[in-house]
Amino acid sequence: MLTRSLIAGLALTFLSGSSFAATEITWWHAMGGELGKKLDEIVAKYNASQSDYKVTAVYKGSYPETMTAAIAAFRAKQQPDIVQVFEVGTGTMMAAKGAVYPVYQLMKDTGTAFDQKAFLSAVVGYYTDADGNMLSMPFNSSTPILYYNKDVFQKAGLDPEQPPKTWEDVEAYSKKIMSSGAAKCGFTTGWISWVQLENFSAWHNKPIGTLQNGIGGPDAELTFNGDLQVRHWTNLKKWQDEGLFQYGGPAGGNDAPPKFYSQECAIYMNSSASRAGVIGNAKDFKVGFGMLPYYSDVQGAPQNSIIGGATLWVLKGHSEAEYKGVANFFTFLSSPEVQADWHQYSGYLPITEAAYKLGQDQGFYAKNPGSDVAIKQITLNPPTENSKGLRFGNYVQIRDVIDEEFQNLLAGKKTPKDALDSVVTRGNKLIADFRAANG
């Protein structure tokens, strides 16, 4: 009995010899919770679909933890093939020319069919070099949108089907909501840095920095202390003093979601990827969706919003066979079916036109109102120099500086102009440090 099953086993091994010798590819990622579960599902599907390669997905903590783990591993020559890096780490990865294998190069070297034009330009633009070549594989991208509480709008005598379009609307609606007693506060927001400064600038077609917001080269400097940004931060401070706006805390703004869910604030700006969470937590009211507000007197606004999220970087130091596998896996990942599934499940943007098209054909957007606001917003106009994205070294720290100076503003320690000037001065110093370190 035992011998027979042994022989059977041996025979099986010989027959499926290729699967036994499958090339292992490791992928370190930062997707916890439900997203991690979905990601594992996608990987399992890939592994079942072919027998030449076996992808192993490993969760390595939050975005910074994943990135540092990969870098420490690279220094110890134990790096994974693929690592998922958040958008603000792009500058660091790009500068590490000896460590990363650009995706366009990988596709060319392995002879894999690859059409960069199939991807949404608003997504890819963030991750291309100065010549327009794609450096990393977009995977999960999102953009901030506006959520609002339809029930509170109704109570305040506003049209619950009309989200505020401009900042003037936001101010007027907030005042009406508060004076009618429908809610205690007008609006709150996650990500001051990403939403109220970076996206704010792009949405109004104003520069964040020189040299196409840093995409044109490492010598770029920050310039988002222009008149319009000062005007916006002045308003935010004024609105906070009047109670129209409540601050949700630094970085992602952890205190902001409860303010919206508990119906304290009626309007809420945050990532489109939060959509499922927002609907789930909005237990006692209906949620409406809208695009980010803009100042109506600004020429060229609204332009298009920019993305956040993460991409997949390929690290050097592995065998050709493994890179063939990586290219093969990337082709699978960007196929319309996988992309549409991931996008519809997670709330991240579809990264290809075909995936978006597939969702339309499936009737997904008709069934799920608000799920296409983000796509419409990033594709509203062809991206300009100011709205392709941004890329600066040490940007993780610059985001912290933005939060800090915003807190100084709200605490009344600095004027809006001083706060933004300080962000730019301190940010440029960080960028210079980064340039020096990367020689």
Added chain:
Amino acid sequence: MIDRHPWLDALAHVVLIVGVLIVAFPVYVAVIASTHGPNDFMSGLIPLLPGHEMVANYRSMLTDGLSSSGAPPLGGMLWNSLVMALSIAFGKIAISILSAYAIVYFRFPFRAVAFWMIFVTLMLPVEVRIVPTFKVVADLGLLDSYAGLTIPLIASATATFLFRQFFLTVPDELMEAARIDGAGPLKFFRDILLPLSRTNIAALFVILFIYGWNQYLWPLMVTTTSQHYTIVMGIKRMSDVADALPQWNVVMTTAVLAMLPPVIVVVAMQRLFVKGLIETEK
């Protein structure tokens, strides 16, 4: 008991009750949170009374494990945590009681140097020197192994320091008597010092077991396959979600389950303290 002061006893009770309320309150909130549905936290005041989802939460965690929330099965992670916590606790106690013994009961060249060399390891936790330490562990080929998980964390001075402080309080007469009886250093250590240190060992065991159990960043760095994941990593995996809200109820359910082994250790050790108290009634 010496004398009775009813009002002092009453005060002691009041102090302790208030203390328990303060210290245990966050844990109470965690337990309560584990009995609610996924979306009961962000809208309105956090719940302070048990919800109705307790059975469902715990059943799903115990049967499906964390696999339904993006983490490997519970059992394996608990086992890894146990191995890690026990190795760290026993390893640290063993190496530090020996070195403290050497430092207190012997005079030898470079004694001060040795003491400071050990003591300086108090200073920087593994998180701060993580990149160079990771490289050492990688060079030794210890990545993704129990040895790599535990040995680097055994290098810490806390336990040595505690034993040193304790040995200094042990009356010199004990050792002099032992020497008169002709006991050598190893015999003195085994027959006298070790039994005397029992309460301290128990206290340290609790602390170190929990220290090992609650490690998070280091296991995350050195494990590259899910077969060496620990439970606290699993919890973080569920609570650290990008761009979305964690399912707090399930996170808290797992947190409560993950707390159980250390709690059992604490309660079991409690008995040992009391026993030590009765036997050493002086």
Added chain:
Amino acid sequence: MQTKRTVFGNRLLPYALLLPQLAVTVVFFLWPAAQAVLQSFQREDAFGLSTTWVGLTNYADLLSDPTYLNSLKVTAIFAPAVTLLSVGLGLIFAASLDRLARGSRVYAALLVWPYAVAPAIGGIMWWFLFNPTIGLLPYLLAMVGYRWDHALQPTDAMILVVIAASWKQVSYNFLFFMAGLQAIPKSMIEAAAIDGAGPVKRFFTIVFPLLSPTTFFLAVINLVYAMFDTFPVIHATTGGNPAQSTNILVYKVFVDGFIGLNLGSSAAQSVVLMAIVVALTVIQFKWVERKVTY
């Protein structure tokens, strides 16, 4: 440094006893620490692809960086506050418990087991409790007319991190004080009682001096804890905000090195940190060892 009046005479045995600990220390601590010192004189990109020697530039940059000086100040407030609060409460609880014959085990168990909560989870709990919208404590404070806002008020933020960081240490200190109290010979206390010393007087003249090795041990451990091991707490609650008001030294090392990947500066900060604590403990040792009675 103290030893016993009499010691054993073996030559090799002490080295053999020290060997395991020293081996682990050298391989996993001193060697990596030496690399950190080396790194503090270099400027390097994250991946280690280009390295240049910059001498003392990293240190000079630190001393001219206002955020670093601020961080020093914040730590000088934070670490003693945590130590005082957690050691004080631990002592009060242990002394109260020591009085009681009845129910002491129940209290002890209830006081100790919160220590089992992982700092990462504990931080989340405090974030919930202090959340301005859904948290219980701001709600209670609002009833007495105080508007809690740790997102913008530095003092509120400092109170929050001190409480959150002290919380689990109270259990720790309590445990050690309890062990210390149990080791005090009852005969000494009885003798004092016969001499007519009341419970309060007995505590301050006999019990507390006898606890001084424990207190000293805990003071050092808690200071070191507050300075080095508190970043999971800060990470989960304030993240060093608002405006750097809770950005303690070790959190800054963590953010600059681990998240910001500025290895040279982070290494320089680690070295300064190590120097501060070595100096601090040497002084403490020299000073306290003279005064502490054993």
